[in-house]
Amino acid sequence: MSKPFNAFSLVQEQIADLETQLLKRKLRINQSPCDTEALVNHRKLQAFCSNDYLGLANHPDLIQALAEGAHQYGVGSGASHLISGHSTAHDLLEKRLASLQSKHIPNARALFFSTGYLANIAAITGLAKLAKPGEVSIYSAKLNHASLIDGVRLASTQSKASVTLFDHQQLGSLIDAIKQDQNSLKMIVTDGVFSMDGDIAPVQELLKIADQYDALLLVDDAHGFGVLGEQGHGILEQLGIVSDRIIYVGTLGKAAGVGGAFICAQAPFIEWLIQKGRPYIYSTATPPAIAHALLKSLSIIESEEGKSRRHQLHRLITHWQNEMHFSHWQQPVSCTPIQPVILGSNAHALAAATTLDELGYWIPAIRPPTVPVGSARLRITFSANHSIADLQGLIEALQKIERQILEQSS
Ligand SMILES: Cc1ncc(COP(=O)(O)O)c(C=O)c1O
CATH class of the missing domain: 3.40.640.10 (Type I PLP-dependent aspartate aminotransferase-like (Major domain))
Known part of the structure; x- marks a missing residue:
C-alpha cells in the first residue's frame, strides 16, 4: 500500500465535514421501475419524490x-x-x-x-x-x-x-x-x-x-x-x-x-x-x-389519456391544498405537482425523511446548496399514478411526524 497522499487526506476531511454539517448525501438503489411504488433495500416504499408527474416512466x-x-x-x-x-x-x-x-x-x-x-x-x-x-x-x-x-x-x-x-x-x-x-x-x-x-x-x-x-x-x-x-x-x-x-x-x-x-x-x-x-x-x-x-x-x-392524467394531478393538488395543514412547518403556495414543506434546519429535514422512510414513504430531505441555507425541506411530488387515498395516507403521516419532531425539540 502506498502512503496516503494529499488529495486522499483532503477528500476524507471534506467528506467528514459534510457529514458534520448534515450535508452528506446518500445514494439509494431503486430495485424496481420508476413508479409510485418502489423497492428499496427489499422494502416497498411509496415514492412521492420523482418527477415522473404523468406516471409514464413505466408505461x-x-x-x-x-x-x-x-x-x-x-x-x-x-x-x-x-x-x-x-x-x-x-x-x-x-x-x-x-x-x-x-x-x-x-x-x-x-x-x-x-x-x-x-x-x-x-x-x-x-x-x-x-x-x-x-x-x-x-x-x-x-x-x-x-x-x-x-x-x-x-x-x-x-x-x-x-x-x-x-x-x-x-x-x-x-x-x-x-x-x-x-x-x-x-x-x-x-x-x-x-x-x-x-x-x-x-x-x-x-x-x-x-x-x-x-x-x-x-x-x-x-x-x-x-x-x-x-x-x-x-x-x-x-x-x-x-x-x-x-x-x-x-x-x-x-x-x-x-x-x-x-x-x-x-x-x-x-x-x-x-x-x-x-x-x-x-x-x-x-x-x-x-x-x-x-x-x-x-x-x-x-391524447385523452394525457388529459386524464393531468386531471388526476389537479385532483391531487386540490386535495393537498385543502387537507394538508401544518402547525409550524411552512407550506408555500404551489399549484403544480411540486409541493415543498419547509422545515428549516438540516437536522429536522433529515429526521422527517428518516421517519417517513420508517412509515413506508420515500421523500428525501433536500438541503443546501440545492436550496438556500435555513430552508431545508421535503420536496413532495405527485404522480398521476398516485390515488387520493395514497395522498391522504401521506398527509396523516406528515401531520404525525410534525407533532413528533416538534415535541422532541421543545
Ligand atoms: C428546472 C430544471 N432544469 C433542468 C433540469 C435538468 O434536466 P435533466 O434532469 O434532464 O438534466 C432540472 C432537473 O433535473 C430542473 O429541475
Missing part, C-alpha cells in the same frame, strides 16, 4: 416503443449529431417538438439533447456568443436550477457576460438594472416552474420587460412540459404566450417519462446553436431509440 406503450426503437435503429448513435449520429428518429422528434411550440414561437425549430442540464448550458453559453465578449448581460432568477446557474457562470467566463441575479417573483431589481444596460445582447433566464418551490415564474411580466428592453427570454420549463396547458405543451400554452424572443427549454425525463431535453426557438437561433452549442457539438447523440420512444410519449401527452 407499457413506452416500454414497447423503446424496444421497437432499438430494433429499428440499434442501441447506440455512434457519434455526435454533426458527425454521423443524427438519425431519422432524432429528426422526427425535433420536428414534432417544434410543432408543439409553434403556436407560441413563430418559425419554431427544436434541438434535442441528452439531458436538460446540457441543453441549458448549450443554450446560455451558445447564445452569449452572439455578441462580442464583454457586450453581453445575463439576468438570472435567484432560485434558478443549478444547470441554469452553471450555464450563466460559464457564459460569464467564456463571453465575459455581466451577470445580475434578480429576486424571486419580484422584478424591481431586474428592471432597475436592465433599464441602464447598454450591452448589445441581453438575456433574461428563468425556471418556468421553480424546481424546489413549485411556483410558476411571472413569465408574462418577464416578457414585457424583455420586449421593452430588447432582451431574449430563456424559459426552462423542465417541470411544466407535459404538465401545464390543456394539451400538456407547457407553460407557454398555459399562459397563452406568443413571442419570437423566447428560448424555450423543455425536459423529457420528467413528465415525458423517458429522458433528454430540447431547446425550441426561432429557427435562426437553433441554427446558431448547432454551430456554437458546445455540449451539442462535442457529445455523442442520444441513442435514437430514446427519440423513438419519446415520439410515443408526446402522443400520450396530447
Whole structure:
C-alpha cells in the first residue's frame, strides 16, 4: 500500500465535514421501475419524490416503443449529431417538438439533447456568443436550477457576460438594472416552474420587460412540459404566450417519462446553436431509440389519456391544498405537482425523511446548496399514478411526524 497522499487526506476531511454539517448525501438503489411504488433495500416504499408527474416512466406503450426503437435503429448513435449520429428518429422528434411550440414561437425549430442540464448550458453559453465578449448581460432568477446557474457562470467566463441575479417573483431589481444596460445582447433566464418551490415564474411580466428592453427570454420549463396547458405543451400554452424572443427549454425525463431535453426557438437561433452549442457539438447523440420512444410519449401527452392524467394531478393538488395543514412547518403556495414543506434546519429535514422512510414513504430531505441555507425541506411530488387515498395516507403521516419532531425539540 502506498502512503496516503494529499488529495486522499483532503477528500476524507471534506467528506467528514459534510457529514458534520448534515450535508452528506446518500445514494439509494431503486430495485424496481420508476413508479409510485418502489423497492428499496427489499422494502416497498411509496415514492412521492420523482418527477415522473404523468406516471409514464413505466408505461407499457413506452416500454414497447423503446424496444421497437432499438430494433429499428440499434442501441447506440455512434457519434455526435454533426458527425454521423443524427438519425431519422432524432429528426422526427425535433420536428414534432417544434410543432408543439409553434403556436407560441413563430418559425419554431427544436434541438434535442441528452439531458436538460446540457441543453441549458448549450443554450446560455451558445447564445452569449452572439455578441462580442464583454457586450453581453445575463439576468438570472435567484432560485434558478443549478444547470441554469452553471450555464450563466460559464457564459460569464467564456463571453465575459455581466451577470445580475434578480429576486424571486419580484422584478424591481431586474428592471432597475436592465433599464441602464447598454450591452448589445441581453438575456433574461428563468425556471418556468421553480424546481424546489413549485411556483410558476411571472413569465408574462418577464416578457414585457424583455420586449421593452430588447432582451431574449430563456424559459426552462423542465417541470411544466407535459404538465401545464390543456394539451400538456407547457407553460407557454398555459399562459397563452406568443413571442419570437423566447428560448424555450423543455425536459423529457420528467413528465415525458423517458429522458433528454430540447431547446425550441426561432429557427435562426437553433441554427446558431448547432454551430456554437458546445455540449451539442462535442457529445455523442442520444441513442435514437430514446427519440423513438419519446415520439410515443408526446402522443400520450396530447391524447385523452394525457388529459386524464393531468386531471388526476389537479385532483391531487386540490386535495393537498385543502387537507394538508401544518402547525409550524411552512407550506408555500404551489399549484403544480411540486409541493415543498419547509422545515428549516438540516437536522429536522433529515429526521422527517428518516421517519417517513420508517412509515413506508420515500421523500428525501433536500438541503443546501440545492436550496438556500435555513430552508431545508421535503420536496413532495405527485404522480398521476398516485390515488387520493395514497395522498391522504401521506398527509396523516406528515401531520404525525410534525407533532413528533416538534415535541422532541421543545
Ligand atoms: C428546472 C430544471 N432544469 C433542468 C433540469 C435538468 O434536466 P435533466 O434532469 O434532464 O438534466 C432540472 C432537473 O433535473 C430542473 O429541475
